[in-house]
Amino acid sequence: MSSAKQFTVAIVGGGIGGLTLAVGLVRRGVDVQVYEAAPALSETGLGLSIGPAAHRALPLIDARIRKAYDSLVTTHADSPGFERFRRTWFEFVWASGIRAGEMLLELKCPPTGQTTLRRTDLLDSLVSLLPLDLVRLGKRLQTVQETAGAGHRLLFQDGTSATADIVIGCDGIHSRVRLAVLPHDEALHCRPRYSGMYAYRAVLEMQTAIQAVGERRHRVATLYIGKGAYALTYPIMRAQKVNVGLYTADMERDFAHMGPLVNALIKYMPDTSSQWAILELDQVSTVCKSRVAIMGDAAHAAHASTPHQGVGAGQAIEDAHVLAELLSDPSVTTPAEAEAALRAYGAVRLPRAQRAVSTSKENAQLLCLCREGVGDDAAKLTREWQQRFRWLWDIDVEQQVQDARDAMLELLQNASCGEAHCV
Known part of the structure; x- marks a missing residue:
């Protein structure tokens, strides 16, 4: 533990968001322990993609994460002859009707383009960057209790417990930590519910996929748009395999x-x-209470609840970047000061994360050709998709941290003035 820090951090959840935050805190000398419910670290889901903003945040959290990510990802340039698609994010293709098979739009995402990898590969890389004893497995959280000294006791279902000054819930859409953050009535009603859509997912061999629909459609990430349903495919594992997702009610x-x-x-x-x-998960009114906070899907469920923009992992990485920087800031040494860091994190990150969730739902309507005022109008769809992702991709992640730091310093200054009876 850094001699300057007088607080400990418990991270509940050992997924990509939780481990990314853990790596960032360890690198910055903050005492942290991760508690994971599963008996082994693993990730649900198959493929993973992050956008330019999260890609820029990775080296700022820890350069080793970005190096690992870049060594694992598949791009369109991994397929010989498809190098010109390096900056393409997706091609949008009509799935049915008289336009079936025709391309509506090639959407570019400079400078990264589409980058994909297996979730388990990234998770393994994050684990390799952490001390062996930092992650405790088989610790399914039951509840979080505030102690007399303003710290917190974590009670686990196996009968054991742990203490920490600061608790960060990275425990997904079914978060237990969220119950300790939200007001009582909100916590009772903020529960995941079925949205009316299913996703069918599988990984196919590249040659099998090519046999099905041709080389272009599987060498280049593709979104098939259709009435009431959509499908997507993108290459993974250095273009040796294809990740397939079908979104509807029955395959x-x-x-x-x-x-x-x-x-x-x-x-x-x-x-x-x-x-x-x-x-689906109702948008939460806050992501922190006292010295407990939530991040990733526990806070905004941009992946688990509304995956239709592919931003869930990216939003968790942005959360981790802001939290790691604030909790390690030289002005934050005590638990009370860390509480101000959590409040500032919430002030900056919650509006962006909530917008990611709401626009993801809108994008599902566009992909299923049922967005009011747009429908299957090719010109309107093209305009929507050409502008809809800019706010997600183009944010200055360093300025985002600075905005949070400024908010935190203002909170600390106000607290200092209050204690000193300043005007």
Whole structure:
């Protein structure tokens, strides 16, 4: 523990968000312990993609994370002959009707383009950057209690407990830490619920996918748009395999109208394809209370609840960047000062995260051609997608941290003036 820091941090949840924050705090000399419910570290889901903003945040958290990420990712340039698509994010293709198979839009995302990798590969890299004893497994949180000394006791289902001054919940959409953060009535009603959509996901061999719908459609990340449903594919594992996602209510029945390309894919989907209910979570009124905070899907569920923009992991990385910088700031040495850091984090990050959730829902409507005022109008869809992601991709992540730091310093100054009876 850094001699300057007089507080300890407990991170609940050992997913990508929690471990990214842990790496950032360890690098900055903050005493931290991670508690993970599962008996082994693993990630649900198959492929993962982050946008330019999170990509810029990675080296600011720890240069080793960015180095690991860049060594693992697949880009369009990994397919010989497709180097010109290096900065392409997705191609949008009509799935059915008289335009079936025609491309509506090639959306570019400079400078990174589409970068994808397996979630488990990134998780393994994060684990390798942490001390072996920093992550405690099999610790499923039951509740968080505030102690007499203003610290917190974490009670686990196995009967054990732990203490920490600061608690950060990175425990996903079914977060237990969230119950300790939200007002009582809000906590009772803020529970995940079925959104009406399912996702069917699988990984296919590249050659199998090419046999189904042709080389271009699987060498280049593709979104198939259709009435009431959509599908996506993108290359992973150095373009040796293809990640496939189908979003609807029932795979065979609800994609029957989606045209030859999507239905050709379905024929090759294995019987073991994973099926995930897409859940919804009401937007929370706050992400911190006293010295407890939530981040990632626990706070905004941009991945688990509304995955239709592919920003969940990126938002968790942005959360981790801000928290790591604030908690390690030289002006933050005591638990009370760390509380101000959590409040500043919430003030800056909550509005952006909530916007990510709401716009993700809107994007699902666009992809399913049911957005009011847009429908299947090609010109309107093109305009929407050409401008809709700029605010997500183009944010200055260093300025975001500075804004949070300024808010924190103002809180600390006000607290200091209050104690000294300043005017």
